[in-house]
Amino acid sequence: MRILRVVLCFVLLVGVVAAQPPSPTAWANDPQVEAKIDALLKQMTLDEKVGQLITYSQGAATGPGTGRSNYKEMVAQGKLGSIFNLTGADQTNEMQKIAVEKSRLHIPLLFGLDVIHGFRTEFPVPLGMSATWDPALVEQAARVAAKEASHAGVRWTYSPMVDIARDARWGRIVEGAGEDPYLGSAMAAAYVRGYQGAQLGGPESIASCTKHFVGYGAAEGGRDYNTAEIPVRLLRQVYLPPFQATVDAGGATFMSAFEALNEVPASASAMTLTQVLRKEWGFKGFVVSDWDSIGELIPQGVAADHRVASAKAFAAGVDMDMESNAYGPHLAELVKAGVVPESVVDESVRRVLRVKIALGLFEHPYADGKGSGAIAPEDAELARKAAEESFVLLKNDGGLLPLKANGKTVALIGPLADDAGQMLGSWGAKGDAKDVVTLRTALTRQVEAAQGHVIYAKGTDILTMSDKGFSDAVVAAKQSDIVVLTLGEDAVWMTGEAGSRANLDLPGNQQTLLEAVAATGKPIVLLVFSGRPLVLNWAAQHVPAIVEVWFPGVQAGPAMANVLLGTSSPGGRLTTSFPRAVGQEPLYYNHFSTGRPADGADLSRPPKTSGEKYLSRYVDVPNSALYPFGYGLTYSTVTYSATSVSSSAASAKDLNAGTAKLTVTAELKNTGGRATDEVVQLYIRQTGTSIVRPVRELKGFRRVTLAPGASQKVEFTLGRDELKFWNLDMKDVVEPAQLTVWVAPDSTSGKPAQVSIGQ
Numbered sequence: 058m059r060i061l062r063v064v065l066c067f068v069l070l071v072g073v074v075a076a077q078p079p080s081p082t083a084w085a086n087d088p089q090v091e092a093k094i095d096a097l098l099k100q101m102t103l104d105e106k107v108g109q110l111i112t113y114s115q116g117a118a119t120g121p122g123t124g125r126s127n128y129k130e131m132v133a134q135g136k137l138g139s140i141f142n143l144t145g146a147d148q149t150n151e152m153q154k155i156a157v158e159k160s161r162l163h164i165p166l167l168f169g170l171d172v173i174h175g176f177r178t179e180f181p182v183p184l185g186m187s188a189t190w191d192p193a194l195v196e197q198a199a200r201v202a203a204k205e206a207s208h209a210g211v212r213w214t215y216s217p218m219v220d221i222a223r224d225a226r227w228g229r230i231v232e233g234a235g236e237d238p239y240l241g242s243a244m245a246a247a248y249v250r251g252y253q254g255a256q257l258g259g260p261e262s263i264a265s266c267t268k269h270f271v272g273y274g275a276a277e278g279g280r281d282y283n284t285a286e287i288p289v290r291l292l293r294q295v296y297l298p299p300f301q302a303t304v305d306a307g308g309a310t311f312m313s314a315f316e317a318l319n320e321v322p323a324s325a326s327a328m329t330l331t332q333v334l335r336k337e338w339g340f341k342g343f344v345v346s347d348w349d350s351i352g353e354l355i356p357q358g359v360a361a362d363h364r365v366a367s368a369k370a371f372a373a374g375v376d377m378d379m380e381s382n383a384y385g386p387h388l389a390e391l392v393k394a395g396v397v398p399e400s401v402v403d404e405s406v407r408r409v410l411r412v413k414i415a416l417g418l419f420e421h422p423y424a425d426g427k428g429s430g431a432i433a434p435e436d437a438e439l440a441r442k443a444a445e446e447s448f449v450l451l452k453n454d455g456g457l458l459p460l461k462a463n464g465k466t467v468a469l470i471g472p473l474a475d476d477a478g479q480m481l482g483s484w485g486a487k488g489d490a491k492d493v494v495t496l497r498t499a500l501t502r503q504v505e506a507a508q509g510h511v512i513y514a515k516g517t518d519i520l521t522m523s524d525k526g527f528s529d530a531v532v533a534a535k536q537s538d539i540v541v542l543t544l545g546e547d548a549v550w551m552t553g554e555a556g557s558r559a560n561l562d563l564p565g566n567q568q569t570l571l572e573a574v575a576a577t578g579k580p581i582v583l584l585v586f587s588g589r590p591l592v593l594n595w596a597a598q599h600v601p602a603i604v605e606v607w608f609p610g611v612q613a614g615p616a617m618a619n620v621l622l623g624t625s626s627p628g629g630r631l632t633t634s635f636p637r638a639v640g641q642e643p644l645y646y647n648h649f650s651t652g653r654p655a656d657g658a659d660l661s662r663p664p665k666t667s668g669e670k671y672l673s674r675y676v677d678v679p680n681s682a683l684y685p686f687g688y689g690l691t692y693s694t695v696t697y698s699a700t701s702v703s704s705s706a707a708s709a710k711d712l713n714a715g716t717a718k719l720t721v722t723a724e725l726k727n728t729g730g731r732a733t734d735e736v737v738q739l740y741i742r743q744t745g746t747s748i749v750r751p752v753r754e755l756k757g758f759r760r761v762t763l764a765p766g767a768s769q770k771v772e773f774t775l776g777r778d779e780l781k782f783w784n785l786d787m788k789d790v791v792e793p794a795q796l797t798v799w800v801a802p803d804s805t806s807g808k809p810a811q812v813s814i815g816q
C-alpha cells in the first residue's frame with residue numbers, strides 16, 4: 058500500500074513537472090548544451106573562434122561600412138558566424154548552406170535584423186505600443202514578428218530597445234517605452250516573452266537583443282550619440298531596471314551602446330558589461346557591440362587604433378563585434394601577443410554557441426519561407442487592435458469625438474492622411490507600404506457607408522515651406538461640416554536614429570496650415586503623427602479635439618477611422634510628458650522635489666513678494682507638462698473612489714524580509730454612456746527617507762474594460778520590490794518613510810492615502 062502511494066506520488070509529481078512551462082532561462086543552464094560547446098571548442102582553431110565573434114551587415118547601413126563583402130568566402134572558412142540585414146528564406150538558406158556544408162565544423166550562421174515593431178506586419182512604433190499600457194498585447198505583437206521573421210530565416214532581432222528617455226528631443230525616444238522604469242520594465246519583458254516564445258528552440262522563436270546597454274537615452278541635449286552623465290544611483294534606480302527585466306525574462310543577447318557614459322564608452326565599460334550584467338544579474342547570453350561602436354572608441358579618444366579598441370571592448374565584455382572590423386583583423390593577434398587570454402575568447406564563443414544551440418540552429422538551420430506572400434488576416438487584425446489601443450485622446454471639447462458623420466461632409470486634410478510609407482514609422486523592417494491602409498482609404502469607405510462624403514486635400518507636405526496647397530485645403534474645409542487634420546513629423550528623417558530635433562513643433566509650414574484651416578471656424582479634429590512628444594500649445598488652445606496617433610503601422614487607416622467614428626474608443630495613455638516649451642526638456646513626471654517647489658505659480662504677472670519670486674520655476678512657462686505622463690481621455694467618464702490601503706502602518710523590516718505587503722484598492726465606475734478602457738495607475742511617494750525620492754513613481758498599472766454603468770474594484774500590491782530604492786548607503790532596501798499612495802488616472806491626479814512605514 059505504502060509503495061503504491063509513493064509510486065502514485067511520483068507519477069503525480071512527474072505529471073506536475075511535465076505540465077510546467079519551461080523556465081524562460083532554461084536555455085542558459087542546460088548541461089547537454091554546455092557539453093556540446095565543450096566538444097566544439099576543442100576542435101576550433103583560434104580563427105574559427107574569432108569568426109563566431111563577428112557580425113557583418115548585408116547592405117542597409119546605419120554607419121560606416123567595413124569595406125568587406127566577401128561574406129561567402131569568410132563563411133566557408135569559418136571566419137564569419139553571423140550576418141545581419143540578410144532576409145528571406147532563399148537568401149538566408151543559400152548563405153546558411155555554405156556555413157553548414159562547406160565550413161569545417163558546420164556551425165550554422167545566425168541571421169539578425171532590426172525587427173523593432175514588426176517584421177512584415179508593422180505594428181505601431183514602440184512608443185505607441187507603450188501607450189497601450191498593455192504588455193499582453195505587446196507580447197502578442199512580438200510573437201507575430203517572431204513568427205514572420207523566423208520563417209524568413211531571421212532568428213535574432215535587435216529589440217527590445219529599453220532605453221529610458223526623458224528628453225523628447227532625442228529621436229530614438231520613439232523606439233522605447235518612454236520615461237518610466239516600471240512601465241519600461243513591464244514592456245521590455247513582454248517583448249522578450251513574445252520574441253522568444255515558450256522556449257528559444259521553438260521553430261518560430263527568435264533571440265531578443267536588449268539594447269542599448271546602457272544610458273544611451275540620456276544623451277546630453279537630446280542629441281543622438283552624445284555623451285551621458287548618469288550618477289550611479291540614478292543609473293541603478295531608473296536606467297538599469299528595464300535591462301534587468303529582460304535578463305529575468307530570459308533575453309538571450311544584449312547590445313552595448315554608442316555613448317560614453319560617465320566618461321567611459323558604454324562599449325568599453327567593464328562596470329556595466331561585466332560587473333552588473335554578468336556578475337550581478339547572471340546573464341548567460343552574449344553581448345554584441347552596436348554598429349562600429351568598437352571602432353568609435355578611437356574618435357571618443359580611448360583607443361589609438363582598432364587593435365587597442367578591440368582589446369578594450371573585449372576585456373570589458375563585448376563578445377561580438379558588429380561592423381567595426383576590429384575583432385576580425387585583431388583579436389587572434391591579441392591572443393597570440395598575450396594581451397587577451399584565449400580562455401576569455403573561449404568564454405565569449407561559448408556564449409554565442411549557447412544561443413545558437415538554444416535556437417535549435419544546429420538541428421534546423423534552414424528557413425521554410427512559410428507565409429512570406431502576404432500578411433495573415435489575424436495578424437492584420439492584431440495590428441489594428443494595437444493601433445486603436447495606442448491612440449491617446451488629448452482633448453475632446455464638447456464631445457466632438459466620436460464624429461457624428463452620418464450624412465455629413467468631412468474634409469480630410471494634411472500630408473499624413475494618405476501617405477502609406479509614413480505609417481510604417483522608423484525601423485520598418487520588411488514592412489511594405491503596399492500593405493498599409495491609409496486613413497483616406499478607410500475613412501472614405503466608412504463615411505460613405507454612413508451616407509456621408511469625404512473631401513481630401515493634402516494641404517502641404519510634411520517638410521515644405523510652400524503654401525501652394527493651402528487654398529485647396531481651406532476650400533475643402535469650408536465645404537465641409539467637420540475637418541480631420543493629419544499633421545506631424547516625418548517618420549524616417551525626424552524620428553529614430555540620428556533623428557534628434559532642437560525644435561518640437563509641427564515641422565515645415567504645418568502650423569500655418571493648421572491656423573489657416575482653423576480660421577474657417579469649422580470644428581477640427583487634429584490627428585498628431587509623431588515619434589515623440591511635440592509642443593502643441595496652439596492646438597491645445599484653439600482646436601477642440603486632438604488625438605496623438607504616433608505612427609500606427611499597416612492598419613493605420615482602419616484603426617483611426619474606427620476611433621474617429623466611435624466603432625472603438627481610445628484608451629491609450631501617454632508614456633512621455635508633453636512639454637509646453639522645448640526649454641523644459643528634459644521633462645519627466647518622476648522628478649525630485651526642490652526645496653522651493655513652484656507648481657501653480659501665477660505667471661500672468663510679475664511676482665509680488667520674495668516668496669513668490671524665489672521659487673524653482675521659469676518666469677515664462679509653468680513647470681508642469683501640457684499633457685502629463687499617464688494622461689489620456691476616453692469617450693466615457695470613469696470615477697475613482699478614494700485610495701484605500703490595507704494598513705496605515707507597516708514595518709520596513711517586514712517589508713524587506715518579504716513577510717509584509719500592502720494591498721491598495723480603489724473602486725472605479727464607468728459613469729458615462731459608452732464602454733471604455735481605463736488605464737488605472739498606482740503611484741507612490743516616499744518622504745522622510747535618507748535621500749530625496751521622486752514626487753511620484755509608478756508602481757502598478759492595469760488596463761481594464763468597463764461596460765457603461767459598470768463598477769470594478771482594482772487591487773494592487775506594494776511589497777519589497779515596489780518600495781525599495783538605492784539609499785544613502787547604496788543599499789537597495791525599503792526604508793522607514795511616510796508613504797503616500799494614489800490610485801489615479803494619470804500622474805497628476807488621484808486621491809492620496811497615507812501609510813507610515815516604521816523600522
Ligand code: BGC
Nearest residue numbers: 119120171215268347348554
Ligand atoms: C543602431 C542599433 C541597430 C544597429 C543595427 C545601429 O546604428 O544603433 O540600434 O540595432 O544599428 O542595425
